[in-house]
Amino acid sequence: MKALKFMIATLLLSACAVYAQLAWSTMRWPMVLQGPGVDADMIRSHFPFHLISPDWIRASGQELVIRWRGAEFYARSALVCLIWLVSLMFAFRWARRDAEQINRPDESEHRRRLI
Numbered sequence: 001m002k003a004l005k006f007m008i009a010t011l012l013l014s015a016c017a018v019y020a021q022l023a024w025s026t027m028r029w030p031m032v033l034q035g036p037g038v039d040a041d042m043i044r045s046h047f048p049f050h051l052i053s054p055d056w057i058r059a060s061g062q063e064l065v066i067r068w069r070g071a072e073f074y075a076r077s078a079l080v081c082l083i084w085l086v087s088l089m090f091a092f093r094w095a096r097r098d099a100e101q102i103n104r105p106d107e108s109e110h111r112r113r114l115i
Helices: 001-027 040-046 062-103 108-113
Strands: none
Touching: 001 108, 040 062
16 A cells, blocks of 8 residues: 555656646747847846746857757756655655554553553
């Protein structure tokens, strides 16, 4: 039973992680950001929520776009992976805790054995 609960939780968490990776880590890229006149302000205006600031990357123009897009992809992927691993640890503890509670005898039964 413990293994079945953990396997079901792992399957659900993995499906959620794959969905989060596909939905959040792959960004829709507007055509405005194609060309040599791209700067950090344009990236910030099109992507208001970002983990990697475009100012941290020492490049300009199209090279800035390519480097920032790659850095942002890896940062978001690492965050999804970290959340997935932490969730798996909690699922393992949850499955193990339920099994220990089922196998643990009542305290009243233990007291009767002592008397």
